Amino acid sequence: MTSTAVPAAVVVEGAYELAEGGRWVDGRYVYVDILSGRLFELRDGTGPAAPRQLARLDVPLGAVAPVSGRPGAWIAAAGTGIALLTPDGTLEWLDRPEDRTPVPSRMNDGVADPAGRFWAGSMAYDGTHGAGSLYRTDPDGTVVRVLDGLTIANGPAFTADGTVLYFADTAVGTILRCRVDPVSGGLVGGPEVFARLGDGEGGPDGMTVDVEGCLWVAIWGAGGVRRYHPDGHLLHTVTVPAPHPTSVCLHPSDNRLFVTTARYGVENPTETSGAVLGFPVSVRGTAACSWRGTVSA
Template identity: 35%
Template sequence: MTVAVRQPKVECVVESRDRLGETPLWCDRTNRLWWIDIEQPRLQSYDPATGDHRVTELPGTFAGTQALAKSGDRLLAKDLTLYLWDDATGRGSTLASVEAGLDNRLNDGRVDARGRFWVGTMDNQLHRPNGSLYRIDPDGAVARMAGDVIVANGIAFSPDGRTLYFTDTRRYTSYAYDLDLDDGIVTNRRIFADYTATGDRPDGACVDVDGCLWAAFFAGGRVVRYRPDGAIDRVIPMPVTNPTCLCFGGRDLKTLYVTSAWKFLDAAQLASEPMAGGLFAIEGVGQGIPEHRFG
């Protein structure tokens, strides 16, 4: 049952005009919100205290995802390769390449409680089950954990680290797995949220301190909060058609940041959505948990 609550203010804090904004992360070392534009490949950051917005153009065709690292570097996906990226120099060293010979790219990932990076691949044509879910260990070893994926998305972990959430956006389904933190193996896949009847597209996700999963709905104009049992208890409408991913940030982790995209919008939609592709902030809807760091 959805609880009727007063809707919070949704504010566009950076009009970044991202073609495909994604993977926002709050960094407690820089006190900045970091995110990427996948298809105009660039790494961006925002300081909510000053409003400062910084942009670094990236090489390659796609910047698929990012993660924080214990070393102070950043884990950055470009096409099908993961790099340890130095923000200060704008240079990266290769950590791992996950696939070859497929028309795929890396898309969405998150670090677990033991410092391992979980990341998925997706079909560039958005309909073939070419993708997979991978675990990348701190030494760069790559383990393929699941296949038959069209568009990997929505990777998040429960507060105790023992549940992995994973979405296949073009199968319109989100799943939950049991995760053994000691051996890094996932088992007991079950459906967490099923939108196959409606074709709704769950995209990026994060978890709050109450263990609830938040998901953005691409082409759905909303973000949704699920209780751990999969029941929806909050829906927040967005002023754009394509919210893509979300995270909690700010020094107290009480601001929900949401990235968005103008990709696939026609001329009329673009005219009516001047903030499409922007970064949004929502206050007073919950509190997040700190991101784990790779390594």
């Protein structure tokens, strides 16, 4: 395992409370500030720049994915459920499953898979153990609870063929891996532990898979990003100059890593907490997949 501490470029000086969900979409970097319910895009990813705000919701916004064939429309893990976000900022709810949970909860990170489904996790506001779930939204708009009993369901990421799903339970320090039937979207067997972080190592947060099939993971509470081989062994760690990195996104063409960070829970935040940071790396990523929904936005 190798480790690097290359200087981080501050791509966006955002002072965000909880920046998250960074994705490369149609030639732009898209991300959210969860607690303020804001969605941003950044078209110039080279150095400090002013992002454009695309939407501001009155509920927390965990993550979005583009809707295939509908420019400007998004599927969103927001508030207590899954909604379509229209170009004018209107939310059209598909389902709000977290309204039916015993403790106040919200949606968290999410991603579309190569088959056009949208997957997103949830968590209780107070971090109640076992209160989180993982959901799948099918193209017909049906929202399915795939797994429950999680605590902070985070960072879903897929391999290029859509047959392997990685996700994290941040609070208990585990990265899980599931086999997925790419036709039905059903899990083939239960989740297995792919990697486990020890005490003091932080918690796994946002994730992405690079073009070589390796998994990149933001490590909340430890100021780092880890790259894992598909067999589970740790290949490399990038030092992040902020204690709470939250999501990772690899540029599809120019070997850059974008990392969102949080000010939430940081006693003395600097400009790198609540920002978007950039790092040179040796591998590329892929553009975000779209949700191929058949319901109107």
